[in-house]
Amino acid sequence: MTARPLAGSGLLAGALAAYWSVGRPWHLRWGATAQECAGPLPGDELIADADLLATRAITIHAPADQVWPWIAQLGQGRGGFYSYDLLENLVGCDIHSAARVVPQWQDVAVGDRVMLAPRVGLDVALLDRGRSLVLRGAVPLGxxxxxxxxxxxxxxRGEPGETTRLLVRERYGYTRPWAALLVEPAEGVSFLMSRGMLRGIRRRAQSAATAPRDRRPAPGGAR
Known part of the structure; x- marks a missing residue:
């Protein structure tokens, strides 16, 4: 092997080592404190021994009851995911994130299906209205x-001063030995979309909370 391939292999190995030791832990815990990452959340018991765990969080300067409606209407064909619609739609997800709370999308219940794309969805496994929503399922391979x-x-989680901590946790339990080869690369994409979603929810909830009452958009439109 010549010096150039050896150098290239060394750079690749170094980049992978840096990602595994620094980049991966950072994006699996983006915005969350060590206590939040270690602490239990609703739905943890559904996959007790997770093979991969990601906990991300953001502080929203609005009370929890003004953040919840954005969570309740998540889903394709509903409020969307408040992230990068263009990227999601490039792969056929048909996502159109709402700019306001829509009353007819608020009645989420256990057993409902929250769609990720026209033919792919997750089931509502647990619901504590106003506090937590837990979805469960997986994206099939063909x-x-x-x-x-x-x-x-x-x-x-309500915080002092009418602020809210929004925590989002992903738990994966592998059912095949090779599952990590699929999940690990996908988790990098999930981080980018989740970060966009958290910021999108924060922007919407804070904007609605600070708008003068007579200027707040009336519920009903999806854009």
Whole structure:
């Protein structure tokens, strides 16, 4: 092997080592404190021994009851995911994130299906209205079941000064030995979309909370 391939291999190995030791822990815990990452959240018991765990969080300067409606209307064909619609739609998700709370999208219940795309969805596994929403399922590989079980928890915690901590936790339980080869790369994409979603929810909730009452948009429109 010549010096150039050796150098290239060394750079690649160094980059992978840096990602695994620094980049990966950072994006799996983006915005969350050590206590939040270590503490239990609703839905943890559904996959007790997770093979991969991500906990992300953001502070929203609005009370929890003004943040919850944005969580309740998550989903394709509903409020969207408040992230990067253009990127999601490039792969056929047909997402159109709402700019306001829509009353007819607020009646979420256990057993409902929250769609990620027109033919792909997750089930509402747990619900504590106003506090937490836990989705469960997986994205199939064509006609084959996904090689993992998955939960996606959205948890609101009221803080002093009419602020809210929004925590989002992903838990993966592998059902096939090779599942990590699929999940690990996907988790990097999930981080980018989740960070965009958290910021999108914060922007919407804070804007609605600070708008003069007579200028707040009336519920009903989806854009």
């Amino acid at each position: 006609g084959t079941a996904a090689p993992y079980d998955f939960t996606w928890a959205f948890v609101l």
